[in-house]
Amino acid sequence: MILLDVRELDHPLPLEMTIDAFKKLSNSDVLRLIHRREPIPLFEILAKNGGFYLSQEISDGVWHITITRDPHLDLELYRV
Amino acid sequence: MFNGLSLDQAPPISVVLRFFITLPLFGLSVSALMIFFPSEILTANHPISLASIHLLFLGMISMGMIGALFQMQSVLGGAPIPSPLGNSIIIHTLLTAGIFALASAFMFQVPTLFIIAAVLLGSAIVYFAQILLPLLLRKMAHNTLQGMRFAIVSLLITAILGIVMATSYANETFGDSHALLRASHYSIGLIGWVAALIIYVAFQVVEMFYVTTPYSDWCKHNVKRLLAASLSLKILWLFAALPFVWVFDGVIIMVLIGFSTTTMKRLRSRKRRVSDVSIWFWILGIGLLMIALLSHLGSMLNIYPLLEPMSLIAFALFSLSIILGMMGKIIPFLVWFHLNSAGYMETPIMSNVIPQKRLKMTFWLFCSMALTALIAPFYPLILIVSGLCGVMLFSVVLFNLTNAAKLYRSILVNGTKFTFEP
Numbered sequence: 392m393i394l395l396d397v398r399e400l401d402h403p404l405p406l407e408m409t410i411d412a413f414k415k416l417s418n419s420d421v422l423r424l425i426h427r428r429e430p431i432p433l434f435e436i437l438a439k440n441g442g443f444y445l446s447q448e449i450s451d452g453v454w455h456i457t458i459t460r461d462p463h464l465d466l467e468l469y470r471v
Numbered sequence: 472m473f474n475g476l477s478l479d480q481a482p483p484i485s486v487v488l489r490f491f492i493t494l495p496l497f498g499l500s501v502s503a504l505m506i507f508f509p510s511e512i513l514t515a516n517h518p519i520s521l522a523s524i525h526l527l528f529l530g531m532i533s534m535g536m537i538g539a540l541f542q543m544q545s546v547l548g549g550a551p552i553p554s555p556l557g558n559s560i561i562i563h564t565l566l567t568a569g570i571f572a573l574a575s576a577f578m579f580q581v582p583t584l585f586i587i588a589a590v591l592l593g594s595a596i597v598y599f600a601q602i603l604l605p606l607l608l609r610k611m612a613h614n615t616l617q618g619m620r621f622a623i624v625s626l627l628i629t630a631i632l633g634i635v636m637a638t639s640y641a642n643e644t645f646g647d648s649h650a651l652l653r654a655s656h657y658s659i660g661l662i663g664w665v666a667a668l669i670i671y672v673a674f675q676v677v678e679m680f681y682v683t684t685p686y687s688d689w690c691k692h693n694v695k696r697l698l699a700a701s702l703s704l705k706i707l708w709l710f711a712a713l714p715f716v717w718v719f720d721g722v723i724i725m726v727l728i729g730f731s732t733t734t735m736k737r738l739r740s741r742k743r744r745v746s747d748v749s750i751w752f753w754i755l756g757i758g759l760l761m762i763a764l765l766s767h768l769g770s771m772l773n774i775y776p777l778l779e780p781m782s783l784i785a786f787a788l789f790s791l792s793i794i795l796g797m798m799g800k801i802i803p804f805l806v807w808f809h810l811n812s813a814g815y816m817e818t819p820i821m822s823n824v825i826p827q828k829r830l831k832m833t834f835w836l837f838c839s840m841a842l843t844a845l846i847a848p849f850y851p852l853i854l855i856v857s858g859l860c861g862v863m864l865f866s867v868v869l870f871n872l873t874n875a876a877k878l879y880r881s882i883l884v885n886g887t888k889f890t891f892e893p
Contacts (some may be wrong), residue, residue, distance in 0.1 A: 401745050402680040403804055403821045416566055428679065432808055435481075440814045 396425040398453070409433055409458075413442060414444055417462055421469060424456040431468075481545050482555035484590055484809050484879060489563050490538025491798055497530025497570065498865030505844075505846050506856030510851045513780060522577035527787055528660065529592070530570045533626070536668055537562065538600060539801065544878065547615055547675065550606045558602055565595035573637075582641040589637035592593050596630040599623075614691040618671025621695045625663025625702075632656040648710075655706045662723055665790050670694055670730050672797075680800065681750060683737035690733065704728040717771055724764050731757050731764070748830040752796025753838070759789035759841065777848040784848070788841045795837060795868065799830045802872060806879045815886035824878060825871045833871070836864035 395412055397405035409424055410433070416422055424430075429446055437444050437458060445457045445466035457469040504523050505512060511519040542561055546549040552558060567592030576584035600623050632652055639645050671694075678685045679705035696885040705719035735757050738750060763785035770779040803824035810818040 399682065400740055401682055401743055401747065403807070406576075407807070407820055414816075427682070436808070436811045441814050 392443075393420060394425070395420045395422060398425055398427045406430060406433055410436060413437065413458060416458070418460050419466060420459070421464070422458040423469070424454075424458060426454045426456060427452050429454050430456065481808070482541055482552065482559070484805050486555045486559040486875055487538050487542050487801070487805060489559055489648045490541070491802065492869070492876070493563065493567055494531050494535050494538075494794075494798075495865035495869040495872070497526050497534065498868065500530065500574070501526045502858045502865060503747060504860030505854045505861060507858075509847070509854035509858070510524050512854060513848055515780070518577045518580060519777060522574040524783075525577065526570065526574050528665070529573070530565070532665060532787070532790045534566065534570075534793060535798065536665070537566070539794075539797065540603065540623075540668075540673075542801065542805070543615075543619065543672070544603060544606060547613055547619075550609055552602055552606065558598075562595050562599050562774055565591050565598065569593075569595055576637075576640070577830075582643065585637040585641035589634045589641075593630055596626055600627045610757045615671045615675040618667055618674070618695050620701060622664050622668035622671070623695060625659050625667060629656055629660035629664055632659070651709050654709055659702055661786060662698060665786075666727060667698055669697060669790065669793050673730070673734055673793075676797070677734060677753070681738065681741045681747075682743060683741045686733065686737070690729075694726060694730065697722060701726075720767075720771060724768055727764050731760050748827065748834050749796040749800045751834050752792050752799070755838065755841070756789045756792030756796065759785050759792055762787055762858065764844070780848040780877045781845060784844050788844065792837065792841070795833060798868075799825060799833065799871075802875050806875050810879065810882055810886070813883070814888040815882050816888065817882050819878070824875050829867060829871055833864060835868050836860055837866060840864055 393416075395409060397408060397471070400408070405424075405426060407423075409430070409447065412422055413436075424433075429448070434444060434446070436442075441460055443459050443462060443464070443466060447455045447457075447470065449455050449471055455471050457466050461468065501523055502520060504526070508519045511517045512523050514520055541552060541555060545555070563770060569588050572584050572591055573588035575581065576588050603623055604620065607616055607623070632655055636649065636652055636656060639649055674686050674691050677683055701719045701722040705716055705723075707713075708716045708719065735754065738754055738757070763782050766778040766785060767782040769775060803821040806824045807818055807821045839856050840860035843853050843860060847854040847857060
């Protein structure tokens with residue numbers, strides 16, 4: 392699993408870094424993004440470009456987003 | 472897990488760009504007037520002064536804010552504006568033609584043009600409000616949406632008062648209530664429309680973009696209430712000729728000082744002190760708002776008569792500073808977002824859509840324009856220098872925006888889509 396913690400980064404770095412990582416993601420990889428808020432714009436880009444994600448609010452101001460390209464991968468297995 | 476933000480049905484990029492690209496064109500018009508008519512612009516109620524004020528507040532500030540609202544409604548409201556492309560063309564065309572008609576009516580004193588301007592601007596604003604208000608009434612949990620609703624209602628009232636005054640100008644007969652209508656028109660326009668919208672946008676974007684501590688819930692809930700109550704009571708007091716109207720101005724000033732200090736505190740204590748031109752514009756804008764408020768306070772206390780025009784200039788510069796800063800942030804984001812959504816590999820990083828060097832140039836040109844404009848009430852001819860800075864500033868802004876649009880178009884036509892590894 393690739394871990395990307397962008398909680399301390401200013402806009403637009405979290406979005407740019409995540410999309411950059413997503414573009415390089417192979418089908419078997421899973422990307423775990425840790426963010427301070429739910430990154431809605433990211434979801435639209437992922438959905439339109441063959442990505443799948445699971446978004447969870449772990450605590451106040453901490454979101455975990457698990458991202459994959461594999462349509463058969465059960466993201467629930469990665470639930471925190 | 473939905474938090475009220477959605478880009479699922481974001482309007483096409485041309486919807487927002489149309490309004491933003493028009494802004495520097497009106498900026499160039501105002502700058503030209505500053506160069507050729509510096510003394511007239513600084514003379515209260517002079518036709519060229521009134522033309523410049525309306526070019527500034529409608530052609531630049533409102534044009535930028537209406538464009539941004541098209542994007543914000545879809546992103547924050549979750550309910551997109553229906554037929555955004557067609558509706559934006561209608562509103563933009565009516566607004567642009569109306570602003571030209573109004574500025575020409577003031578400059579050339581043509582009565583018919585006042586009526587044409589009233590019809591065009593009234594139609595643009597009523598049409599815009601009747602599209603947005605039902606969407607904002609549908610889902611009101613978000614404080615920023617409530618602030619947007621208050622701002623649009625204020626814009627609507629400002630427009631109605633403007634239409635009434637335009638008919639007075641067209642008939643060249645001014646009733647006893649003209650001065651009261653005028654005071655209500657600019658109070659609601661400046662505070663209810665411009666300041667309220669900027670404040671509620673700040674509540675949303677400052678903590679989101681710059682990783683600051685959030686504004687207090689008390690602020691988010693009560694600023695609009697305090698502004699709405701103060702403005703309503705001020706107008707009631709004015710029309711009823713009651714004493715102590717200044718109390719309501721005092722409350723508005725206190726609210727805006729509170730907003731300025733709390734925003735400045737957040738911007739200065741942000742976690743990562745990364746250099747970003749948009750933050751410079753925010754800090755400068757908040758500083759200009761403080762100058763506007765203190766000079767207005769000074770003029771209320773009759774300290775010095777020239778503080779009143781200085782206050783209006785500082786307020787306009789505050790609004791422009793925030794709008795230019797946000798445009799430098801929004802346009803690269805929209806180009807990047809729409810190209811990535813469509814899956815283009817060649818999508819540049821946001822900082823390459825409008826290079827930092829050119830954004831910094833706009834900031835320093837804006838600073839030069841602002842500084843010279845602020846001292847112009849005391850030395851009117853310096854407004855020529857301010858106008859020259861304005862010409863350079865808005866030429867660079869126009870270049871930045873058209874280049875971003877060309878880049879978007881070029882990748883859309885020639886780009887290749889993401890290739891997925893198996």
